[in-house]
Amino acid sequence: MMENVDIAIIGCGPAGLSAAINVKARNRSLLLIGPQLCSSSLHKAHRINNYLGIPEMPGEDLRKAFLNHAKDMGVEVTQLSVAGIYPVGDVFQLQIQDDFIEAKAVVLTTGVVSTHHLPGEEAFTGKGVSYCATCDALFYRGKTIAVIAEAEEHEDEAIFLAEVVEKMFFLPKYEVSRKFPDNVEVISDRVKGFRGGERLETISLAERGELPVDGVFILKAQMPMSQLVPGLELENKHVRVNLEMATNVTGVYAAGDVAGRPYQVAKAVGQGQQAALSAVTYIDKV
Numbered sequence: 001m002m003e004n005v006d007i008a009i010i011g012c013g014p015a016g017l018s019a020a021i022n023v024k025a026r027n028r029s030l031l032l033i034g035p036q037l038c039s040s041s042l043h044k045a046h047r048i049n050n051y052l053g054i055p056e057m058p059g060e061d062l063r064k065a066f067l068n069h070a071k072d073m074g075v076e077v078t079q080l081s082v083a084g085i086y087p088v089g090d091v092f093q094l095q096i097q098d099d100f101i102e103a104k105a106v107v108l109t110t111g112v113v114s115t116h117h118l119p120g121e122e123a124f125t126g127k128g129v130s131y132c133a134t135c136d137a138l139f140y141r142g143k144t145i146a147v148i149a150e151a152e153e154h155e156d157e158a159i160f161l162a163e164v165v166e167k168m169f170f171l172p173k174y175e176v177s178r179k180f181p182d183n184v185e186v187i188s189d190r191v192k193g194f195r196g197g198e199r200l201e202t203i204s205l206a207e208r209g210e211l212p213v214d215g216v217f218i219l220k221a222q223m224p225m226s227q228l229v230p231g232l233e234l235e236n237k238h239v240r241v242n243l244e245m246a247t248n249v250t251g252v253y254a255a256g257d258v259a260g261r262p263y264q265v266a267k268a269v270g271q272g273q274q275a276a277l278s279a280v281t282y283i284d285k286v
């Protein structure tokens with residue numbers, strides 16, 4: 001059972017870590033959620049040449065330096081995935097696997113959401129395609145589903161789904177080492193897309209062909225923002241923010257790539273700081 005916090009920060013790249021150290025400096029409690037690498041963008045960047053004061057810095061070195069700085073200030077990264085963020089009165093409830101945690105304010109620093117969709121994915125979203133195991137599992141009680149998992153961290157969600165459904169095809173995008181329950185068939189194949197009529201009927205695989213399913217859960221590290229925070233206003237696929245990094249949802253702030261171009265480390269760090277300070281000011285007023 002996790003403790004409730006003042007500020008929850010979702011994503012631990014440069015924007016999230018910058019927000020985290022500033023929340024920490026203001027002596028407020030925080031939850032920082034993100035994957036082990038924290039920023040796969042920085043990890044991939046060969047050299048960062050335009051971060052002031054430290055030219056020619058390999059992206060990986062900068063990533064480690066940011067993480068070490070945060071760690072030295074007592075910031076911990078929690079490796080869990082958030083399925084939804086819902087305002088309830090003056091606080092937010094964050095749905096984390098089968099648990100909820102409360103935060104007074106939220107800072108979104110999730111980077112750029114991949115716009116790549118499989119054929120049929122958008123057409124069947126809400127009609128058989130879901131991104132949230134905890135939200136939609138019960139619709140599939142006793143049915144057959146497929147689960148596409150991007151990373152090992154999604155296995156707990158898949159196991160939870162397996163307890164509800166009759167049969168699951170588990171399609172990992174990584175090498176699986178864990179043993180799954182008997183009703184789960186792990187398949188190494190490439191998903192080509194989804195087919196159906198009014199609702200999803202089959203998932204198309206490169207080698208196995210069409211598998212009839214009642215539903216598909218796509219467990220992604222980066223969820224579409226509008227799924228994560230219902231009612232969040234977007235502008236050209238980025239979260240719309242003002243100069244305080246406030247979104248249209250009171251108490252929710254956004255910073256870094258998720259809040260728009262240019263996709264740059266210096267901007268992410270600056271916006272992360274602004275978002276944190278705005279969030280602290282907000283919770284002091286509520």
Ligand SMILES: Cc1cc2nc3c(=O)[nH]c(=O)nc-3n(C[C@H](O)[C@H](O)[C@H](O)COP(=O)(O)OP(=O)(O)OC[C@H]3O[C@@H](n4cnc5c(N)ncnc54)[C@H](O)[C@@H]3O)c2cc1C
Nearest residue numbers: 011013014015038039041045110111256257263264265268
């Ligand atoms: C190859 C390459 C070269 C680059 N070169 C430069 C350069 O030279 N100069 C420069 O300034 N910038 C450069 N960039 C861009 C820079 O890396 C990004 O602008 C910067 O990392 C953005 O920081 P961020 O914190 O907004 O997002 P990210 O660094 O993308 O971090 C966001 C994190 O949030 C996580 N996340 C997403 N959704 C969730 C969720 N639901 N729950 C928990 N965590 C979540 C993501 O997995 C990710 O780890 C480069 C990027 C790449 C890929």
